[in-house]
């Protein structure tokens with residue numbers, strides 16, 4: 001595809017539940033666009049010198065959310081692909097910033113798909129500890145309206161490879177130019 005940078009004039013933020021593929025897709029999309037890439041969870045973990053799961057355990061979710069808003073603020077300063085954490089939409093201020101400064105892609109997947117994808121590294125997703133299926137259903141019910149509030153585009157990821165999804169996101173971005 002011939003690259004025309006004029007149709008991308010703001011950051012592209014990926015939102016959606018844990019396991020829908022935000023972190024994976026952000027890297028690949030950034031590479032395809034020759035753009036920088038930013039993962040709010042990775043930035044928070046690097047700054048804290050510990051994993052997100054350890055941060056939750058040591059400082060609690062409220063402190064993580066404060067750091068997450070700071071990371072999002074930083075990320076939105078630059079035209080880049082941003083992988084957010086699944087709970088980014090919980091804070092009204094984050095939703096406001098996403099709507100104002102980013103093109104927001106909502107990645108979705110069925111619960112069964114998410115549970116299969118996360119089976120390997122479930123311990124890294126503290127909010128899904130315990131009965132993961134029940135927790136996921138709760139998170140989906142609470143967050144669906146919040147993702148809907150910020151999303152410009154929604155993409156179902158079930159049965160699609162990350163590279164297929166990159167092409168789909170690029171096509172959606174081009175349409176919205």
Ligand SMILES: Nc1ncnc2c1ncn2[C@@H]1O[C@H](COP(=O)(O)OP(=O)(O)O)[C@@H](O)[C@H]1O
Pocket residue numbers: 016017018019020021022023024025083117118120157160161162165
């Ligand atoms: N389209 C996809 N198809 C199959 N597996 C995927 C896909 N996207 C991501 N994964 C896998 O699912 C898991 C969660 O992906 P990740 O990018 O960390 O999601 P998120 O950042 O949204 O929580 C990882 O093991 C990743 O390799």
Ligand SMILES: O=C(O)C1=C[C@@H](OP(=O)(O)O)[C@@H](O)[C@H](O)C1
Pocket residue numbers: 016017018019022023041052053084085086087088124125126127
């Ligand atoms: O859903 C959430 O509230 C969270 C999702 C995680 O990111 P992923 O969506 O990349 O798993 C991470 O930010 C943290 O564990 C909290």
Ligand SMILES: [Mg+2]
Pocket residue numbers: 022023024041083084085
């Ligand atoms: Mg992630």
